[in-house]
Amino acid sequence: METTRQRRILVVEDERAIADAVAARLRAEGFLVQVVGDGPGAVEAARRTPPDAIVLDLMLPGFDGLEVCRRIQAEHPVPILMLTARGDETDQLVGLAVGADDYMAKPFSMRVLAARVHALLRRVDKMDRAPxxxxxxxxxxxxxxxxxxxxxxxxxxxxxxxxxxxxxxxxxxxxxxxxxxxxxxxxxxxxxxxxxxxxxxxxxxxxxxxxxxxxxxxxxxxxxxxxxxxxxxxxxxxxxxxx
Structure with a gap:
């Protein structure tokens, strides 16, 4: 009997309280979660163990989420949910342009964030299954x-x-x-x-x-x-x- 592989989510967020809350919610949803707090670490983590999806903050030390998105998508395309500190449409459009699939403005509901991650993965699964x-x-x-x-x-x-x-x-x-x-x-x-x-x-x-x-x-x-x-x-x- 084939077992379902546990999905791996990379959470990239430098605010520890937010990172911990996001990670806890996603683990409760059954995901394996890795947390990284800076841009270079995110790119290295994604390179070392490619995740199934990424929750990515826009503002990060080292280099920002836009650069993280560019580098990761160039090496290994993966669904990315970008978090922005405000509802700035420019930030959102730029994020989408460099390879993010979706965005959420802070503050956000953990329930909605989990639902968005599930939706991203469902779309990938549907695409992969289609002959x-x-x-x-x-x-x-x-x-x-x-x-x-x-x-x-x-x-x-x-x-x-x-x-x-x-x-x-x-x-x-x-x-x-x-x-x-x-x-x-x-x-x-x-x-x-x-x-x-x-x-x-x-x-x-x-x-x-x-x-x-x-x-x-x-x-x-x-x-x-x-x-x-x-x-x-x-x-x-x-x-x-x-x-």
Missing amino acids: ETTRPTIRLGDLEINQAERRVLRAGVEAHLTPTEFDLLVHLAGRPRTVLPRERLLADVWGWADASGTRTVDSHIKGLRRKLGADLIRTIHGVGYALEADRKHEADRGNEAGR
């Missing part, structure tokens, strides 16, 4: 999404997306021009049961627009988002098919 036959390449106008290789090109130029940005784009591209509410995106992409993180969706949408162009995703104010396929390009393809 390549169910991951076809999506082409919409000049946008090409290779799901098997997790690569995205627009007008032939590759865009480097974080895992969460990629999953969000695939979800939108699977329903082009369909308005998807933020709450539905949170449930389907993030696996969250409540709607408390709608700003997380907004931040990831901004990341996609910055990397793929502001015209790709339309905002329906007060509702959600829709991916806009290139109508001219699709019309040209239709004309060619009808010849």
Whole structure:
């Protein structure tokens, strides 16, 4: 009988009280937890024993969480939940740009943090289990999404997306021009049961627009988002098919 492997979480936080509280909650959830209090130590810990996920504070001694994120993701991509000391949107967007999958602003609920970690791991598991036959390449106008290789090109130029940005784009591209509410995106992409993180969706949408162009995703104010396929390009393809 196969036993389930215990997941390993790396907690990177220099405030000892917060680190201890996060570690205690995650251990209570059944995770193996390692705590590190500085940037260089975090990179070395991840290199020595690759974790299944990382809870990473933005402000750290040595070098900050952004640099930790860059270095770790360059060596061994891993889901990262970044903690910020304030709800500064610039910090959040930069964190997402360098490879964080999600963020939470302090102070935060330990229950919600644990739920976010579980959701990150569920998404990774779902992606790993999906056979390549169910991951076809999506082409919409000049946008090409290779799901098997997790690569995205627009007008032939590759865009480097974080895992969460990629999953969000695939979800939108699977329903082009369909308005998807933020709450539905949170449930389907993030696996969250409540709607408390709608700003997380907004931040990831901004990341996609910055990397793929502001015209790709339309905002329906007060509702959600829709991916806009290139109508001219699709019309040209239709004309060619009808010849």
